[in-house]
Amino acid sequence: MLAKVVRLRLSAMSRVLSAALFVSLAAIPAMAQTSVPPNEVSHFRDTSMLVPPPGAKVAILEWEDLECPACAHAFPFVHMAIDHYKIPLLRRDFLIPGHMWSREAAIYARYLQDKVSPDLATEYRREVFASQFKIASKDDLNRLTQGFFTKHGKQLPFVVDPTGELVREVNADHDLGEKLGLNETPTIIVVTPKGWIQVKDISDLYQAIDQAEAMVASTPEGHRTGAKKK
Numbered sequence: 001m002l003a004k005v006v007r008l009r010l011s012a013m014s015r016v017l018s019a020a021l022f023v024s025l026a027a028i029p030a031m032a033q034t035s036v037p038p039n040e041v042s043h044f045r046d047t048s049m050l051v052p053p054p055g056a057k058v059a060i061l062e063w064e065d066l067e068c069p070a071c072a073h074a075f076p077f078v079h080m081a082i083d084h085y086k087i088p089l090l091r092r093d094f095l096i097p098g099h100m101w102s103r104e105a106a107i108y109a110r111y112l113q114d115k116v117s118p119d120l121a122t123e124y125r126r127e128v129f130a131s132q133f134k135i136a137s138k139d140d141l142n143r144l145t146q147g148f149f150t151k152h153g154k155q156l157p158f159v160v161d162p163t164g165e166l167v168r169e170v171n172a173d174h175d176l177g178e179k180l181g182l183n184e185t186p187t188i189i190v191v192t193p194k195g196w197i198q199v200k201d202i203s204d205l206y207q208a209i210d211q212a213e214a215m216v217a218s219t220p221e222g223h224r225t226g227a228k229k230k
Helices: 002-026 069-085 102-116 118-130 138-151 165-180 202-217 220-229
Strands: 032-036 059-064 089-093 187-191 195-199
Touching (some): 069 118, 102 138, 102 165, 195 202
């Protein structure tokens, strides 16, 4: 009789604990993983990197290849968006096999970013994208790069990356893309601490940012932040 009572009590306790665990798990908000247009999310592998930088609620994360026409098309839309919404852009290089000069272009851009000026590096990327139709070889790229440096009053070093530091940075970006499981450029993702939205059609970028900002505002932290602003 005593054994039966003990079993009944243990069973009841188990049900209570199971119910409590279910409630606690249900209270944890699921990480939003969606896309615009809807239902077109890529099959990513490791999405742990899809978060904004410290202190930011919303950011754009983009992998691009400087020899990619679709990246050239997306570039002005992305930069208009970050200017309009005042949000950060985390830009990564993802080198496409078979592109003959994109690695050198990425290294030049990284030199400008690290050694000269991030703004000038952005302008260099803008000019390379706009001049893709004129670049058929590494020599063409080198002439464009020399002209860009001269136009902006800068001296192009004879050896741009003597220690291999810039190559390692570009490779690190590419490796992150491989870890994510990229299969296209550009890959553009609007990220928040609560989730992320992949932008499959660049014309939907503003819609994705609006959704991301609404996602952040729906959290208790977002409500508290909004209250402070008032």
